[in-house]
Amino acid sequence: MTLPNITMTMYDIDMREIGIGGYGKVFLAKDRMFKDRQVAIKKVVKIDEERDSAFKKEVTIMKLLDHPNICRLFETYDQGRVMYFVIEFCEGGDLFDRFSNHGPLPETVVAPIIKQVTSALKYAHSKGIAHRDLKLENICFCENSPSSTHVKVIDWGLAGSFEQGRMKSNVGTSTYSAPEVLDPEDEDDGYTCACDLWSLGIVAYIALSGKPPFWGSAKQQLARMKAEYYPLSGAFWDSVSDTAKDLIRHLLKVDVQARLSADQVLHHPWLEQHKVEPDFRLLTQ
Structure with missing residues (x-):
């Protein structure tokens, strides 16, 4: 998986997939700035303008939400046709x-x-x-x-x-x-x-x-x-x-x-x- 340079410097990426869906793949990573904190990095591909718009809408909505029972979005990286979501990792499964x-x-x-x-x-x-x-x-x-x-x-x-x-x-x-x-x-x-x-x-x-x-x-x-x-x-x-x-x-x-x-x-x-x-x-x- 090719990641933005800033992502590589801030996170230690485990290249094994922990999830996969219709929109992309999810990888586990360790946050270098916060000891013992793991995050999930979701990689999605913007195959068309509609999908691009949907991802941007999701980012806008998640940035509005800050609640103990809502999975947090820490940051995003937009790399042309690919977008990366760095989100809270819930280790207990669904x-x-x-x-x-x-x-x-x-x-x-x-x-x-x-x-x-x-x-x-x-x-x-x-x-x-x-x-x-x-x-x-x-x-x-x-x-x-x-x-x-x-x-x-x-x-x-x-x-x-x-x-x-x-x-x-x-x-x-x-x-x-x-x-x-x-x-x-x-x-x-x-x-x-x-x-x-x-x-x-x-x-x-x-x-x-x-x-x-x-x-x-x-x-x-x-x-x-x-x-x-x-x-x-x-x-x-x-x-x-x-x-x-x-x-x-x-x-x-x-x-x-x-x-x-x-x-x-x-x-x-x-x-x-x-x-x-x-x-x-x-x-x-």
Whole structure:
């Protein structure tokens, strides 16, 4: 990998890939200025003007976000057709991996995660920014310890600004996308940051049960979403607390006005039962 000279002087690069996606590759590096701090360097290729514009938009949005539960962007290097993002490294892997390795997670683990993600969403929404692609893969653990529940929301590449009006692009991952994003009643109306709260409900549902709430073809899934038809009873769900199920019910509301806001989620009884102690090591890195 060819890196800008300034990057080579500031970081010791591990040439092994730690991630790869549709937009580029991610490498692990050590920051020479801060002892023991590791960073992730994402290399992306600007194949056209649209992609170039998307990357610049992502940089602009990430520079606005400074929150303990949002993965930080330290700096960027623009090298013509290639751009490098130097970002915070979350060494514990993502929630999808944790779920895949251990199956459905207990409420004592899921509740603190949902609380932290909600805090990140509330902050982003206060800045006029919606994530629009919240899912298990975009929630990462800060530490590589099975007992750690400290997380950060990553990948703001599809984030949208709603300060100038409602959002209209059909983006995100369909399993987690809100019905108003997938099938707006009126395309001119658009949608709001409430789409993130629907996705949060899907995250909680899958993390607790091991399955998505809606299934079938795309058309069948959408019909079930709009009917709010999904199981919350049976062999597994009978062991989940009523307060956890109540939160999910109030997040998976088709009526956006009836759906909980981030602030309301933070004050929900289920989350208030599970306190999250701040990790001051993470706040000072």
